[in-house]
Amino acid sequence: MEKTLIKLENISFGYNSFPVLKNINFELKFGEKVGLIGPNGSGKTTFLYIIMGFLKPVSGKVFIFGRERKKDKDFLEVRQKLGLLFQDSDSQLFCPTVKEDIAFGPLNLGKSRNEAKEIVKNIAKVFNIEHLLDRPIYKLSGGEKKIVALATVFAMNPVCYLLDEPSSGLDEDTRNKLIKFLKNHVKTCLIVSHDRKFLKETVNKIYILKNKKVSLYQVF
Amino acid sequence: MHLEVFAEGNSFFHSLDPRVKILVFIPFAILCAISKGIIIPLLYFMLSLIFILIAKPNLKVFLNRLAGANFFILFIWIFIPLSYKSNPYISLGFLKLSYKGLEYALSITLKCNAIIFATIALLSTSTIFSLAHAMLHLKFPSKLVTIFFLFYRYITVMHEEYIKIKRAVLARGFKPGTNLHTYRTYAYIVGALLIKSFERSEEIYKAMLARGFKGFFPLFEHFKLKKLDVAFAIFANFIVISIYLLGIYK
Numbered sequence: 001m002e003k004t005l006i007k008l009e010n011i012s013f014g015y016n017s018f019p020v021l022k023n024i025n026f027e028l029k030f031g032e033k034v035g036l037i038g039p040n041g042s043g044k045t046t047f048l049y050i051i052m053g054f055l056k057p058v059s060g061k062v063f064i065f066g067r068e069r070k071k072d073k074d075f076l077e078v079r080q081k082l083g084l085l086f087q088d089s090d091s092q093l094f095c096p097t098v099k100e101d102i103a104f105g106p107l108n109l110g111k112s113r114n115e116a117k118e119i120v121k122n123i124a125k126v127f128n129i130e131h132l133l134d135r136p137i138y139k140l141s142g143g144e145k146k147i148v149a150l151a152t153v154f155a156m157n158p159v160c161y162l163l164d165e166p167s168s169g170l171d172e173d174t175r176n177k178l179i180k181f182l183k184n185h186v187k188t189c190l191i192v193s194h195d196r197k198f199l200k201e202t203v204n205k206i207y208i209l210k211n212k213k214v215s216l217y218q219v220f
Numbered sequence: 221m222h223l224e225v226f227a228e229g230n231s232f233f234h235s236l237d238p239r240v241k242i243l244v245f246i247p248f249a250i251l252c253a254i255s256k257g258i259i260i261p262l263l264y265f266m267l268s269l270i271f272i273l274i275a276k277p278n279l280k281v282f283l284n285r286l287a288g289a290n291f292f293i294l295f296i297w298i299f300i301p302l303s304y305k306s307n308p309y310i311s312l313g314f315l316k317l318s319y320k321g322l323e324y325a326l327s328i329t330l331k332c333n334a335i336i337f338a339t340i341a342l343l344s345t346s347t348i349f350s351l352a353h354a355m356l357h358l359k360f361p362s363k364l365v366t367i368f369f370l371f372y373r374y375i376t377v378m379h380e381e382y383i384k385i386k387r388a389v390l391a392r393g394f395k396p397g398t399n400l401h402t403y404r405t406y407a408y409i410v411g412a413l414l415i416k417s418f419e420r421s422e423e424i425y426k427a428m429l430a431r432g433f434k435g436f437f438p439l440f441e442h443f444k445l446k447k448l449d450v451a452f453a454i455f456a457n458f459i460v461i462s463i464y465l466l467g468i469y470k
Contacts, residue, residue: 054387080393091384092391094412105392107401138415156392 003030004066005160005188006051011060013046020046022212023060028160028190033182035199036192037217038209044192045087047209048162051190052084080109083158087165087192089142089149098140098148099133105156123155126181127174143169150178161189167198223376226277226344233275237449238346238354244456245342251464252334258323260467261330267459268337275341282340289336293329300325348372350443357443377424378417385409385416 006028013021020043028034038044049055050062053075062069064078083105086092095101102123103116111119124130127147132140140148146169153161161182167175175198182189182202193199199206200220208217227234233241252264272282304321311317343351352369356362389405396402 049387052387052391054390075390076393076395079390084391086384086388086391088384090416092388094385094388094416095408096411100408104394104405108393108395137412138419152392 004028005030005032005064006190007063008050009061009063011050011057011062013043013050013055013057019212021050021057024212024214026207026214028188030159031187032205033186033188033203034190035203035206036190036209036214037194037196037199037206042209043212044209045164047214048084048164048190048192051162052079052082080156081159083153083156083161085149085153085161085163085166089145092149092152093137093145096136097133098129098135098137101137101148102133102152102155105152109156119155123151126154127151127177143171143174146170147174154181159188161186161191163189163191163193165193165195166191167193167195223372224344224347225281226275226340227347229276229345231274231276231345233271233341233345236345236452237443237445238350239357239443240445240449240453241342241346242351242354242358243453244460245338247457248338248342248460249335251460252331252338255331255464255467256327257467258327258330259470260463261327261334263463263466264460265330265334265337267463268334268341271341272337275345277340277344285340286333286336289332290329293332296328297325300328354443374417374421377420378413381413381416381420385412 004027006026008024008026011021011024012019036044036047046055050057051064053069053072067074069075069078093101095104099120102120106116106119120133124133127150129147129151132144132148150166166178170178179198179201189203191199191203205219206217207214252261255261255264301317301321302315304318304324306318306320309316309318348369352365355365355368389409394405
């Protein structure tokens with residue numbers, strides 16, 4: 001039987017009494033690959049932030065790994081096991097060098113320095129960014145930042161990937177590599193994107209977030 | 221970060237012309253600050269209290285701001301009565317509290333709070349943007365206004381950057397502890413905050429240049445002076461100055 005990983009029950013959320021999400025119900029099971037589309041400003045990022053506990057819903061319940069999550073403390077486990085890629089890579093990276101940024105996640109998971117180094121090496125090979133490892137973050141180009149941001153998420157080897165527009169700003173080669181990686185190594189993910197082709201290759205079904213509601217849009 | 225909480229609302233002060241509010245605020249602040257004794261500052265305090273009652277700010281936020289400012293005044297109450305050299309005094313064991321010092325501390329407290337009240341009632345009820353515009357209309361040096369406006373603008377930018385970094389750190393399961401990893405992470409956060417804010421400001425500056433920025437903000441909206449604005453300016457300034465004169469010729 002498939003187990004439920006993320007379950008949102010009647011979630012409503014608004015910014016300063018400006019409603020964004022209204023009584024949303026959503027479920028993501030282990031092994032499911034799901035895409036989320038929706039017009040600009042429909043609340044897709046807000047949706048991810050609620051799952052990660054950065055925003056607290058006005059009403060409704062968040063269940064992750066079968067437990068209700070309310071306080072920041074409950075979300076620590078969630079944050080360690082879910083990998084969130086921010087829409088803006090500048091939001092993701094904050095360490096002085098690429099190397100340290102990639103190692104940050106694994107170190108938080110309790111890996112030793114040597115293990116973290118090993119992970120950095122492997123991830124760099126997968127994403128072909130070995131030449132970037134010692135570079136300071138702020139000297140990277142926009143596309144490079146995106147790849148490094150992806151690498152920092154994949155380095156944590158999360159149970160589930162929450163990716164906010166992973167394909168934007170990537171060149172053809174890197175994009176294909178990402179698709180291949182998502183196909184072969186990723187079991188569970190939720191991808192927010194406007195890129196239908198990308199979604200078609202990486203997910204099994206697509207939900208749409210529109211008019212404050214989430215509904216099933218397409219099953220492949 | 222939401223700094224302009226008081227600017228939302230629809231009291232009398234919210235509808236006043238910001239230029240008029242500045243013209244009332246400046247004499248008030250200066251005359252209140254240079255007034256002496258207890259009575260005159262008390263009158264100013266009462267006047268500012270009336271302003272607050274008219275402006276009707278959000279009570280919780282208002283008290284919160286007051287608490288922040290009065291925390292510093294607390295130190296004045298500790299140091300001045302103990303260190304002021306004068307007779308007579310109250311002795312509490314080995315401590316000597318000067319009457320004159322207590323009076324002085326009370327005077328400072330009244331003046332401070334009067335000016336804070338007036339700032340909140342008069343200035344905070346306008347958005348920073350309209351205040352900056354009002355300052356330009358009143359022929360304040362445009363460089364000064366630009367600095368004032370950008371300074372405010374960048375407090376928000378830095379705070380936004382801080383929230384982003386905090387999220388990035390939390391998103392990857394960071395849990396603070398007593399170890400090198402934690403301290404290093406905090407140092408990185410501060411470092412990243414500086415670099416990112418700097419970068420962001422450069423970007424914004426470029427964006428401004430790309431749209432023909434020449435060192436000052438052009439005026440787009442113009443204020444309209446109503447009769448009520450003029451009446452308030454004259455009436456309020458009359459009271460503010462009368463209170464001061466009362467202090468001199470008493």
